Amino acid sequence: MGRYILRRFGLMLAALWVIVTATFFLMHAIPGDPFLGEKVTEAIRQNMLRKYGLDKPLWEQYVIYLGNLLRGDFGTSLKMLHRSVNDMIRDGFPVSALLGLEALAYAVTLGLLLGTVAGFRHNTWLDYLAMFVALIGISVPGFIMGGLMQYVIGLKLRWLPIARWEGFRYTIMPAAALGLGTLAVMARMMRTSVLEVTSQDYIKTAKAKGLSQREIVFRHVLRNAILPIVTILGPLTAGIVTGSFVIELIFGIPGLGKYYVQSIFNRDYTLILGTTIFYAVLLVFLNFLVDVAYGIIDPRIRLMRSRE
């Protein structure tokens, strides 16, 4: 197990290096630069490029960047010239993470519940209802759902605040809008998975052994059906806790999500790299966790490893 983890760790570092390098050179290939502006004369632009070291040859900038990166320094934002990218991530991530985890918690719980019910009550009205909910979740984008909730729940009914980020009440609508898509995916996957597992021979065996329905459902069906879900949970979590551009935009939430879009629009090189690397690290790490968790949940994987 130790050697396995070490090897995975090495691969993770290699993957990160590839991501950093590719992002670095790709973003410099986009036309324009951070200081190109409608009212910036060419002379002043050159002056700014020099001040921020962007007039150096690309490979030199790359080496400097890697050096700073190894010290954990993402540099200064080239749009918000007074803010370091480290600060921006440190301020934004907890907000996005809180919102994301809230969305994830309800989406996974409700999604699994819907999927399980739909799976066990296959082709009944319960199944149709659950899948109808899932269909809406998949097909209605977050910004439509968010805007609709703001209008109905926030403005017309006045049950919840329309926007801002001041406490739990302010998280409910954005979390609901953010989690909707995930909920739908969860429900559909779980339904398929449950249907597949229930037709397996070992379920028949369990039934034949005379196990109670309760025991069959929890010990045999759900435990096996949840495996594919765990697989996608890694990337899903990484995606959702690093924030959503649209949801943060609509609800006025000071999270990380908007940086992923705005940094590219502004050619804010340091912020593009910082947020990309942050996301990549999180993604790679969560995938690693999933792999480990897999071993714990799935006895077949444990078995294979001990044979190795």
Place this chain on the structure above:
Amino acid sequence: MRRVLVVLVAALVLATMSVGLVSAAKPLPKLVLLSGDSQIARLYAQGVQEMIRKNLGIPLEIEAVDFKTRLQKMRNKDFQIVFAGWGADYDDPMTFLDMWITDGPFNDVMWSNPSYDKLIQVAKTSPDEAVRMKAMAQAEKILIGEMPIAPLYWPAWNFVEHPYVKNVVRKTVGSDFEWKWAYTEGRPGGDKDQFLRVNFGEEPPDLDPATSTDQVSFWVINATYEGLARKNPEMKILQGSGLAESWTVSKDRKVYTFKLRDAKWSDGVPVTAYDFEYGWKRAVDPRTASQYAYMMYVIKNAEKVNGMEVPDDKDPKKAEKNKAIDDALATVGVKALDAKTLRVELEAPTPFFLDLITFITYMPSPKHMVEKLGDEYASEVDKMVACGPFKVAKWQHEYKIILEKNPYYWDAKSVKLQRIEADMIKDIATPLNMFDAGELDLVGVPGTYIEQYRNKGMRTIAEATAWYLEFNCKHEVFKNAKVRKAFSLALDRQAYVDHVLKNGSLPATSLVPPTIHGKDGVSFHDVYVGDLLPKKADVKLAKQLLAEGLAELGYAMP
């Protein structure tokens, strides 16, 4: 019968000849309009595309790219026609006219006209306002006559405020919101607590006046700093309206001497003439790399110093070059004679200099703070001070900024608001919902929502901005002025603002918008220039000019 045959043969010969004539002309190449890629920008470009197709029969292709790509292409002169706009930096026609001089830094169209250059030079150096106005009006007529750019519309901005919001002044140039005199009267819940809730839309990227360039930062800086003068609600610049108590102007109108009043920074330290000298020189210093440094170029030697080479870290002559910049900075025409007297020497008599001193780049820098903090100045609440009506009291990055009344402000008795709370919500629909729910006091109304708010007290404000089509004057087709004019005449500007923009914008019948003032506070457009372009398309003349222009170039009519 024979006669019929003759006619037929003749017709055949004529037809062959005319085919021969036509085929001798080259077919028109594909013509491309470069535009932004937002939904609105695409819509606006399609409006132009349709007018050109309908009125000239030319299929214009649209190339929609993102903001920075469009700018880069403009800089590289890699375009045929591009949708572009310019907002006034100061209240004088020059802010729209000096950019089109030969090889000017913003002259992307590569147009050149010696008479035009000469008139701009006259207007830039003459101390006589009447002479300047005449020269600038004449210059604008030359520009529109040759049409390197085709003005399209002068935009308007719409907003709604609750009836209890009083005296928020909208300026057309510079920082457009002025809150100094604002207050509330009749707010549900009472007016004892005087405050306003507004939406800035985004984080102010730079609250350091010497380097700041964007609108949101300007709102905050205008509220928290004050220059030598402050425009009054009628847009007039009066002696004693700002940190200067009074000023005198030399006979040749090149030297201004400002007498400062007793004023303090929000930490209690006095604001002195040294803070002004320091702040202005900081903006000019090439090592500061201030984007708006060119706003200081009217000051003696400022342009020269700003253009000096900044040494690289590894430069062996680094110390030498830095010293050269320091020495040169001493020659820049701004000098504190004592703590209360600031002497400013200009390159040329510049009548709009008094407008410039209200501009953000001309605010003082608190020397005692900036020397200590360097580039970190104004990065956080505890790293900045104020000398204006308000101070930054709380700054939650990317979320909210709270301004509070500055008790140290010299004219604090005129400031009724205790607090301004500003959100940074970028979405356009959310702030409107919040306004309707009573959570915001004043909010902008974007184009798509105008009908909903038209009868809810919406106000439309004309901006000091012009949008136009730029023609690449070196392009094989658009190098011909007749073709450019044909395109301009094919634009139905009135129909365009009525049916495409639908937001109160005006058809641009010249370049300089009517909001820009000429001599004695009259509208430069209305009094000196007039309508140089028709509001409606002149299809007949447009087609005629197109035919002539294309014939001169050897192209076939489409």
